[in-house]
Amino acid sequence: MASSAGAAGSDHAESIAAQKSTTSGVQQITINGQQRYQEIDGFGASGAWSIDHIGSEWSEKNKNKVADLLFSQDKGIGLSIWRFNIGAGSVDTDQDIISDPWRRAESFKSGEDKPYDWSKQAGQQWFLQAAKKRGVEETVAFVNSPPVWMTKNGHGQPDPSVGSTNLKEDYIDDYAVFLADVLEHFHKQKLGFDYISPINEPTWDWNRAGQEGNRYNIEDIKKVLIALDKELHKRGIDTEVDAIEAVEYLSLLDNDMYATYTGKAGSTYTSGNAGGAFEGKYSEYIKEMLGDPQIAGIIGNKMSAHSYWSDEAKPGDDRLVRLRELVRENLNRYVQDAKFWMSEYCILGDRGPGRDLTMDTALDVAKVIHYDMVTTQASAWQWWLAVSKEDYKDGLVYTDYKNPGDTQSIIESKTLWALGNYSKFVRPGAQRIDLQGANDPNGLMGSAYYHDGDKQLSVVFVNSSDEAKTIHLDVTNLPGGKDVKQFKPYLTSEHADLKKQSTVSVKKDITIPARSLMTLVGKN
Known part of the structure; x- marks a missing residue:
């Protein structure tokens, strides 16, 4: 990997739309902004x-x-x-x-x-x-x-x-x-x-x-x-x-x-x-x-x-x-x-x-x-x-x-x-906020963070398995009473280095490719 790869990553980065889950169903993820943990x-x-x-x-x-x-x-x-x-x-x-x-x-x-x-x-x-x-x-x-x-x-x-x-x-x-x-x-x-x-x-x-x-x-x-x-x-x-x-x-x-x-x-x-x-x-x-x-x-x-x-x-x-x-x-x-x-x-x-x-x-x-x-x-x-x-x-x-x-x-x-x-x-x-539904060391792991000053929700997923994981997010109780409507995903995988993906609606299912990390960033 040469130093010129940069944050943009490779042109061969996986598209979220192109990835298809090989799992039997959609994994439900719930995020509750009212339950807060460490700053x-x-x-x-x-x-x-x-x-x-x-x-x-x-x-x-x-x-x-x-x-x-x-x-x-x-x-x-x-x-x-x-x-x-x-x-x-x-x-x-x-x-x-x-x-x-x-x-x-x-x-x-x-x-x-x-x-x-x-x-x-x-x-x-x-x-x-x-x-x-x-x-x-x-x-x-x-x-x-x-x-x-x-x-x-x-x-x-x-x-x-x-x-x-x-x-x-x-x-x-x-x-x-x-x-x-x-x-x-x-x-x-x-x-x-x-x-x-x-x-x-x-x-x-x-x-x-x-x-x-x-x-x-x-x-x-x-x-x-x-x-x-x-x-x-x-x-x-x-x-x-x-x-x-x-x-x-x-x-x-x-x-x-x-x-x-x-x-x-x-x-x-x-x-x-x-x-x-x-x-x-x-x-x-x-x-x-x-x-x-x-x-x-x-x-x-x-x-x-x-x-x-x-x-x-x-x-x-x-x-x-x-x-x-x-x-x-x-x-x-x-x-x-x-x-x-x-x-x-x-x-x-x-x-x-x-x-x-x-x-x-x-x-x-x-x-x-x-x-x-x-x-x-x-x-x-x-x-x-x-x-x-x-x-x-x-x-x-x-x-x-x-x-x-x-x-x-x-x-x-x-x-x-x-x-x-x-x-x-x-x-x-x-501050880290509560995320339920993704805590498998052999599969999908997820954690969520909310920044009051930036009004930004960042959700980091780690998929250590050999199968893509399709998720559906339910986000509630974020500060200010406003919902996040869409996410900007950023992917790190074999062919991508924090590669920005197409914006996706929070209401849509999202697929995390096999053996990858994906961070979803949304504003409210």
């Missing part, structure tokens, strides 16, 4: 690592092509959240540990007595500016490891000798100051961040990892969050703290919830590499964060976690649906209707290796998005790498470029456009 903050992706090389080494023309694919609502998928990685400085200290230069990161401050160098991470800064220019509403600054000069071993990842965390005990306040300095600088550049995420996947041990990372037990986490909150309030910085970016949903659960999920009385979560190996606790994050009034206040009663390894639905281990039900139940145990962010995902495990540009991976990812939105009730959903050079299922856009002088290839995946069925049409401020 949407947005859909995003990360600019970690690869974006620094692309943004600093590529031509303006090709950088803009990538930026358009990611951020533009006209030419691309219109992401509304962009994640900026604040590096630890591993580029200077960890060449022997992080063998791939595309996984090292610069730091804005290379030593305790060194001045800030705001020219660092130039590639990410270019894309941050490009995101803002194209109307991206929310930006997140996230950290994998504190600066190397604040760590016990002088590296951007721990080793077994450093204990529960690699951050020096007497540098916790310095870490908060560093983060506040970065936030203030970008605010002055009119590139201010809406969220700061100081901790990433604290359950993982990260020992001599091939990237920057750091573990923190519960006590370590709370010390960092309290210090950061104090520094932000001291300076009057209103950036919200996003935490804790837990590595997987299982680590969030209270022990009794975990035992319920496993079906084994008394069982507790120990899957994280740090769990049981180092001093302190590395689990029960909902309880420890939202159940602590001080910490819950710091993080705004919002829990942030990654949904890695949560894409399987099999007997005895239903991570796709049952696990998400328990996460939502667990959140509500401490804060009713607590806000939840799914802040990072790509396909890992046995299915991770092997770059796949097809609808196979796109539909797998769309299924995860659907259940994160409907069952976990996520307010934000964020992919891992926006651009990848790897032979792995971790990118939205891929490139075979590795070194200056290589062809600056831009390779689109169907996963990019599948995410676009949500990100382009479900904008910040929309």
Whole structure:
């Protein structure tokens, strides 16, 4: 798939009229605007690592092509959240540990007595500016490891000798100051961040990892969050703290919830590499964060976690649906209707290796998005790498470029456009509303969203089956007392990338082609 495919998609895109359902009947879908759920903050992706090389080494023309694919609502998928990685400085200290230069990161401050160098991470800064220019509403600054000069071993990842965390005990306040300095600088550049995420996947041990990372037990986490909150309030910085970016949903659960999920009385979560190996606790994050009034206040009663390894639905281990039900139940145990962010995902495990540009991976990812939105009730959903050079299922856009002088290839995946069925049409401020009749992980899945300001109803359908599905919509109780009379459908399939289809009356049956995503957009 060449980079010139664009949002218009292929001329071979399926026509709704031409598709005929092979099912035995019409599937009835009911949408009730009176029943509302979570408000949407947005859909995003990360600019970690690869974006620094692309943004600093590529031509303006090709950088803009990538930026358009990611951020533009006209030419691309219109992401509304962009994640900026604040590096630890591993580029200077960890060449022997992080063998791939595309996984090292610069730091804005290379030593305790060194001045800030705001020219660092130039590639990410270019894309941050490009995101803002194209109307991206929310930006997140996230950290994998504190600066190397604040760590016990002088590296951007721990080793077994450093204990529960690699951050020096007497540098916790310095870490908060560093983060506040970065936030203030970008605010002055009119590139201010809406969220700061100081901790990433604290359950993982990260020992001599091939990237920057750091573990923190519960006590370590709370010390960092309290210090950061104090520094932000001291300076009057209103950036919200996003935490804790837990590595997987299982680590969030209270022990009794975990035992319920496993079906084994008394069982507790120990899957994280740090769990049981180092001093302190590395689990029960909902309880420890939202159940602590001080910490819950710091993080705004919002829990942030990654949904890695949560894409399987099999007997005895239903991570796709049952696990998400328990996460939502667990959140509500401490804060009713607590806000939840799914802040990072790509396909890992046995299915991770092997770059796949097809609808196979796109539909797998769309299924995860659907259940994160409907069952976990996520307010934000964020992919891992926006651009990848790897032979792995971790990118939205891929490139075979590795070194200056290589062809600056831009390779689109169907996963990019599948995410676009949500990100382009479900904008910040929309609310998910009730949809009944399409919640089959092996067939048709659907979710509906209404934006009061835009008076727009967006309905996203995912058909993972090999048969077209014909539906009839019954839409009631939309705000303002006015009905949606017609929909503009947008299709992503083997031959279409968010391809606009012929306008269709809400009273008519609509066919969702096999192995496709379709978003219906209507105004009232």
